[in-house]
Amino acid sequence: MKIIYNLSVLLILLFSYNIVCAQHVREPRVYIEDYKGTEAGALKKIDSVEALIVTAESQGISTEQEKMTISLAKTFLLYANWDEENTPVYTEMFDGLHEFFQTTPENLAQHLPTYERSEVITMLTESITTLEALLSGEISRQPSPIIDWRKISYDTNRLVYNEKPVFLADYTWQPKKAGVISLEDYFGAYDGFYFDPTAVVSEQGAIADQLKKYLKQKPSGNFGTTFIGHKNIPSWLESKFPKVDIGKALYTGYDISNPASREIIQKLFSGIVPLIKGKNYTKQGYMLTNEPHWNLTGNWEIVQFSDYAKDSLRVWLKKKHRNIEAFNTLWGKDYSSFDEIDIESFPMEDGERGKPIGYDIIKFNQDRVTNWFTFLDSEVKKYDSGAMTHIKLIPMHWSQNGRGNGLDFEALTRLTSNIGNDAGAKKSFRWGGPYDWTKRYAYFWRDMAMTYDFFRSVSPKKVNYNSEGHFLQSTAFTDLFLEPSYVRSIYWLAVLQGMNSVQSWFWPRENNGSLQNKGEDIAASLINQPRVVNEISKTFMDLNTHSEDIDALQHLEQPIRLFYSETSAINKLQYMDGIFKSYEELYFEGLSIGFATKDILEKNDNRTWEVVLIKNTEYVTTEELNALQSYLDNGGTIIMDTLSLKKNEYDVLHRQNLVQGKGSLRVMDTPENMNRTAMHKISSQNKLPPLTLNEHNTGNKKRCVWRSYKDEDERYVINVLNIGNKTSQVTVGIRGVSNDVKCVNLLNGEKMNPTFSINPEEVLLLEITKNTN
Template sequence: MRKKISYAIWASLLPFCLASCEDTTNSFQQEAKSTESTHPAPLASENALVISAQQKMAVLETKMAQAEAQNIDVTREETVMWFAKEFLKFADWDEKNEAAVEKAFSYYAPYRDKSKELAKELPDFERSKVNDILDAGISELDLVLNGGIKRRPVNKVDWQNIEVAENMLKSNSKPIFLYDYFSKTVGQPLTNKAVYNDHLGAIYHGGENLYPVDHDRAINSFLLKEDGSYDQALLDEVTQIDGSNVGFLIYWNMGVPQWIEKREPEVRKGRSLFTGYDIDNPLIRDTWGKIARDTGELTRGKKVTQLGYILANEPHWFSESDHWSHQFKEMNDISSYTLNNFRDWLKDKYAGEIAALNNNWQSDFSSFETVQIIIPIDKNTQGTPIWYDWNRYHMDRSISWFSHLQDELRKGNPEADTHLKIMPNMFSENNRSHGIDVEALTELTSFIGDDAKAAEKRFLHLTTEQEWEKHYAYMWEELSLSYDFMESVAPNKIHVNSESHFLSASWWRDLDTSVEYVENVYWLATLQGMDANMAWFWARDPDGSFEDRLEGELNFFDPALAGSFAGSVNQQPHIANAYTQVMYDLNSFSEEVIALRKQRRPVRMFYSETSAINKKTHMSQQFKMYEKLFFDGFPMGFTTQKIIEKQDNSQWDNIIVYKTEFVTTAELLALQSYLDQGGTVIIDSPQSLSKDEYGNPHKNTLKASKGKLVQLDGKQTLAQLRAVALEYAQSGLPDITLVENNGTQHKGVRWQVVKQADGSYLVSLLNLGKQTADITLALRDGKSIKVIDLFTENKLNTQLSLPSKGVKLLKVVAN
């Protein structure tokens, strides 16, 4: 199996990148033209690494011809050859333009002090990695030719004929997982096969020119003039997009036209990093409503909308004091519109009783019309009624905004699919002052949308060991926790990661990222629901030079972009190749992946936004319980009040409630209704479910009714809680058993099992752990088994070793 890449700069961690954006006035292009390399570059023909690569390409070409003569698919080798040739060309460009490359490294703060050294080393680093991918390609094809392994032909994507099915994407009637880069070298047409092809992906993006100014090709408010007419040139860039390939459109919310600012002086109040205006402003809502309706109608039925309309880029409105986002003027205050809407929300929440609000807030307002609040809200008020009321309203107002956008879009295009590029750490991290209710927004849109990240190395600004480093090969918490939650909320929706951040972020990247990590993380994400992903980003023009945005003055509002080229996939042939190769593998086994994704989630954790808002470390606590159940042969799941009310409760065997002290009366009633239907609820301690949203004791407690209520005393360890959860989910556990020994007490192999129609079992193994894992497979009923490696079609023993970051897909048959 090969490995895959997705480069991504997590643009929303912008403050961490500020230091990398100083001295942004020089042009890469000018330096490349005016400054010679600091040392004479050898001719390509004199470079030993180039000569070696050329010899290996000749060998691989010969073997490919032999394979084709035997009707063996060589798509994988074609991609190896393509990347080898491209990166040899890139290395030559980097060598001839060393000063420009040095400048690119200097924009990224952790690389600044060694930018000269890195620029000098980069060309031969790239050539060395080209040799590595050629070695691997030759070795694998030798095994195929010699009969050592058998591999499936690649299920190639038909980019011009994608079917958007009920809960998956299809190509040629088979499930398909789409791959591409969120941004491709700007200005290159879809017809340029050096940029749009099977090697780099061929999804068309209807908005990718994120220039320092607010005008770009994405759908934005500059389209509309004050008289209600459109700027035709800007509109043409949206409506005249090439219609050949599957694609998506994005609403870019940064800018505000001057005519709106003149009419609405408050329009910038309550802005956020990537939403440059007040979402409660009536003129903004009217303007965007018209734009959504009209652009929806004008783009209706076009292939560029098959992957939906992205309603926002990384929305968040952090509204608490002392937050990093405030230097970008995020929620530094609120408008009169927001305040008045909050007053109305409070009036409804407190049933018009101002005395009840005053009692709760310890205030003395004469009426709801006189209520005041200071935003940013003091972070020390967390856990108090005013904190809860503001942050719950704050989420409700963003739901209202996105509901408005979607409703207006569908007036123009009733069939429009939608999603939001939600940053998954809005769910996985503890902060809840951001205004993002991940459950509600996942329910709202027709697709699941996100830009999840993972990291093979510790973030570069951290000096102490992180918790994940003690046990795991990479940081997977954000990805897995959020994906299992979103898939629990919307199990039948297509899942689009429109800016995948698995290979770099603002504070981590590594030129020598391992291909094993790439393979593992992409299998993990896809098994957990991801149907399409666009990696960040492809920034090379076909001649190897930087794309337009990285030439000239790099004085972006988004400072992360200036340093994004350094250490990216554009400098890593092994990772660029690995990205495509792992997507080939996933698509070759797409039906098996879909089967594994349909596996039932027998144990569900109860999630309460109420507790998440009120508690400082709620999600950190929840992850500990989630982690304990993550390695037991089934995908983890979640329930909430809405999930219980709207979904088939028989889809799980029990609900475990862990350190969830604050719940609303409605949440408590939902759990009671589940018990009334015969369900099983496990509560970790008397403290859980004991308080309402304001910290008042609940008058009623859960009753077993027709179900089972397992009330524990709070003294159990996580291991003991896991045992209880598994005890009450026996019927939902796999027929296959797996025993893992990795030399520690901490499990690292995530595995899943699905029984096939022919009675065999499909087994997926992903080793997230730091150590090699010795694994023993067996049937629960004790019958003997035969194990086949589906990647190679070779027989394996029931005892096998899986290295750190290893991936296996097995067929298990009872003898």
């Protein structure tokens, strides 16, 4: 088992709901009782694959993928046997989930082992088909690199092994072995360490002797991450500060505005960090907090302000407004001084959004959280100056409309050494809906894709580490019958969007196949789906085989920037829906889409930009307006609608408007005209993709995400990924070249016609050359 101090603490990550809306239950493609696989059938298939591997290797064909599949097959046969002997355990766990599959928990539990064995047989049969095609010369492939996880390093925004970019995949709570089978050979080998404030056993700051001894003996190990927990606090701290938990959050068991919180962190970090600095198992970074949020709005995990937080709020308001009379006018109050200010209990009503009181309290909450993380980051680096840090940010807290969570995503992304997150996607929903995205797309990709582009816009020189990938399962999304096509599509898209490494949620098995716990989240997770795990491994093998091409596509310039205002996001209830609509309109044009903000305009290099688009952004601060004006004065191009930039954060009309200066300012009446003008600007500056892709499908709604580049040797590569729910017909070409082109599928060596069909969730990586015939 990967060693984690006080592992039981991490069980707080598991939470579940038993809400199922019968109106929106899943329509199964197949029922679990339809599967008939046996262990004997699987073992026979293993023998066939192993024989073909011997033949293939004698002909110099790489067989790492098939060796991985055999290892996984043996692992899941072990798991199926345990599951068969423990059907009552699964019956209990399937209770609440069974309605989604339109059956009973008893039926799911009874047939689960047979389903697992059947999936093992299917993936082995696919391996046989692939090996036979390789042996016949029908297809070909390049060897997959074998990564030594002890020797991974950084190159700015890349993880590197043997001087080439690598993309890493691992699993939360993955054991080292399944029986005698090593799981670190093919399924990730992250090392790591967990610690939290309970390690401080006295008010004087003493660290538990057993823990210090363990750390002094712990090898440097593999490339890994250090998880800093905040859920549990020592009893002496509660005795010294009886109200320390007033204002606590879900994963932070103390009030971050209370001086006690800084006292315990200083003692914890001064005692632990010097013992672990420089070790391989810290190099992916110190995770400063798990999934942070301090919600003031909504109906989930609402945080109250402690007296310390209220005192800080009064100081913040005095600094912000200075004059109590002006403040009273804005808030509609009658205080005689800032010291008298009080606030009503939370949750704050959505009706306060767009009002001065709503803006100030939400912005204050963001500032106090940013200050807290600034403290955590600096305390780690006080004792480990070379430390990489990250925060497990939940992308939907930025990409969706809520802003009462205390998170300024831009400030937090800029603060830490790595980009940290737990991005995911959803193929289906267990409740709610119907959802508009299902009319066009195969899965819900908004939260991951848009947030990843925002992350990269803020910090283009940082590695993106997804420390809890929820592409396969989350609270509202659990599906026992996931197709490998979805698995490959979503992981590939995430890497294309910027993800360098991921620990997928989750692998809660012990070495003997037993379950680490009995939570509902385990049933129908990836540990019951061998083809899902198989496809993840194959996908990352392919990504690493072609890592230099993927790296180039991942780091394309972002010439079109969408202006994002935290001010409008706080004040407008549906602001992010509008941002996504603008993003979606440009997403399928072969360009990598970027974002611009006040700080991005002022602090980041904008020489590769061509245009900033401003849509539906009514509220901006004077400072944001000044940053845009400075961008124009320096020769930038802005295209905006007639609604935007009208009011400040307090719904007061601005006295100034943007003027063109040395740049170009276009105010347009429709989004279509804005996009058309922006694309014309890109074209005039020769910033369009070097390849072209024309898509034809029903409804004239584009569904293919594509990115292309040309290398120094005049070699063209294009990645095409259909995230739609229907097949599309596409034609690829070289921009400015009228001749036909030749296409080769880099993943299997097959020659293709430049016009071809691409199925939903299909991924193609193509090399394009001019046809000189």
